[in-house]
Structures are given as C-alpha cells and as structure tokens.
Amino acid sequence: MRTVAIPTFRNKCISNLETLHQISERTDIFKFSKLDESKQMQILKGCIKKYRFSCINEVAQHLVFKYDNEAITLNFYGCRFCGGYHVTKVNQSRREQIEKMIINLKNNITEKQL
Ligand SMILES: [Zn+2]
Numbered sequence: 590m591r592t593v594a595i596p597t598f599r600n601k602c603i604s605n606l607e608t609l610h611q612i613s614e615r616t617d618i619f620k621f622s623k624l625d626e627s628k629q630m631q632i633l634k635g636c637i638k639k640y641r642f643s644c645i646n647e648v649a650q651h652l653v654f655k656y657d658n659e660a661i662t663l664n665f666y667g668c669r670f671c672g673g674y675h676v677t678k679v680n681q682s683r684r685e686q687i688e689k690m691i692i693n694l695k696n697n698i699t700e701k702q703l
Pocket residue numbers: 635636637641668669670671672673674675
C-alpha cells in the first residue's frame with residue numbers, strides 16, 4: 590500500500606481547500622509548505638491571492654481599462670514567484686509616472702487603429 594504525502598501547514602490562512610488549490614496552480618505545493626510562515630504570507634499576499642497576468646500586454650490593457658472605466662490608477666509588478674505580473678495600489682510618488690505611461694499607451698493604441 591502506498592502512502593501519499595500530504596503537505597502540512599501550520600498557518601491557519603492555508604487551512605481551506607480553495608487556498609490550497611490556488612497555491613497548487615502557481616507552484617509546487619510541497620516546496621511552498623516548507624517555507625517559513627512569514628515567507629508564505631508574503632507569497633499569498635503578493636501572488637497567490639491576486640489575479641495573474643501572463644504577459645505585459647494583458648497588464649497594459651487592464652491598466653488602461655481601469656483608468657478609462659473606473660478612474661483608477663493601478664501600479665503593477667513582475668512577480669519573482671510565478672513569473673507573471675500582478676497589479677496593486679499605486680502610491681503617490683509612482684502615480685504620476687503610471688498615469689503618463691497609461692496616456693502614452695492609449696495614444697499608441699489610437700495611432701495603431703488609425
Ligand atoms: Zn505571482
């Protein structure tokens with residue numbers, strides 16, 4: 590009879606199946622289970638619990654959409670953990686830079702369509 594190893598989590602945040610499923614979609618759940626709790630929390634917050642964009646074009650479209658339709662400026666980052674991208678709140682110092690980038694993106698999209 591084979592025994593199946595089950596990763597053990599001391600962290601109560603990872604006690605539900607949905608979170609376990611989300612972790613397993615992004616990474617090797619056994620490697621994850623061996624990380625210390627603060628590292629796990631950091632990865633959960635910065636990656637697992639966030640929507641994953643697989644390429645920068647998707648991020649750009651999302652930033653423009655949020656800016657145009659909801660008047661929300663978002664920041665984004667490349668994720669060291671999953672290799673994709675995530676969006677996050679923008680702080681004041683980065684807002685101006687991001688807004689310029691969004692306006693440039695919109696101009697580029699408009700020029701290409703003409
Ligand atoms: Zn990620």
